[in-house]
Amino acid sequence: MNINHTFKSLLAETLRESANSYLVEKIVTHFNSPQQLLDVTEQELLNIRGIGKVKAKQIVAAIQLAKMMNVPKTEPTIIRSPRDVFEYLRWEIGYEQKEHFIVIFLSTKNHIIGKETISIGSLNSAIVHPREVYKAAIRRSACSIIVSHNHPSQICTLPSPEDIQLTKRLAEAGEIIGIELLDHVIVSGSDYTSLKERGLL
Structure with a gap:
């Protein structure tokens, strides 16, 4: 069928x-x-x-x-892999028609201590400034962060040049502030891509 x-x-x-x-x-x-x-x-x-x-x-x-x-019966409390990020956010943003940019705040042992939607963009792009990302991370006393956003097209196998550029900007800002960016995971309803796994972080 x-x-x-x-x-x-x-x-x-x-x-x-x-x-x-x-x-x-x-x-x-x-x-x-x-x-x-x-x-x-x-x-x-x-x-x-x-x-x-x-x-x-x-x-x-x-x-x-x-x-x-x-929705999973229990949300993961520890992020061990990009797939954990995918499972954590899939049903929240995977099928959204606009890009949602989310920051996951982590403790020293990668326990999730919170998450926040930083930006909701158009169908083509979400505008994100490192200042807003790290202001939220400092407010949560995060030791590290993972960022994620969805591709409304449902095609997330290839990060866009804008995705790569934003990831580099966030990583550089994190080094200065002392809060490491561990990964940028792009999700759809059925798949995901990790920029770290692709060597882009």
């Missing part, structure tokens, strides 16, 4: 409609993939002809339930 067929079947069950109904076909055509539907609002759904308030609420509730069921 292909993903499009599964998508239609799940929508049909949620809405108590036939998989080939006008409403299901309209939603599938409008959103193309399940990922595009993940952050939909009731208002966006109401703009689609044939969807009323009850149907819109059903869809949003089903999506929120699916998200909750995919």
Whole structure:
């Protein structure tokens, strides 16, 4: 069973409609993939002809339930690898339609002591200044940090020149301040890339 067929079947069950109904076909055509539907609002759904308030609420509730069921039972308290970062942030920012730049604050033994969203950018870029990143790290008394952001395109295998340049700026600022930048991990809903593993940090 292909993903499009599964998508239609799940929508049909949620809405108590036939998989080939006008409403299901309209939603599938409008959103193309399940990922595009993940952050939909009731208002966006109401703009689609044939969807009323009850149907819109059903869809949003089903999506929120699916998200909750995919969140790990316990968040990692220690970051040991880039995959830990991916698992920690995947369901928070992996499917967002705008870039979210997040800083994870760590203790001396890489225990997570907090995280903060520094910037929410456009579909193409997030504007981040090292001053804001390290101001937040100092406020949390962090010994080191890991930064991460999502690629709304869902393609994160190749860091952009801007990603690389920002990472270098943050690393240089961290050396001066005394708070090490351990990694910059780019995430999507299904994959990740570590700039440190790629030798870019």
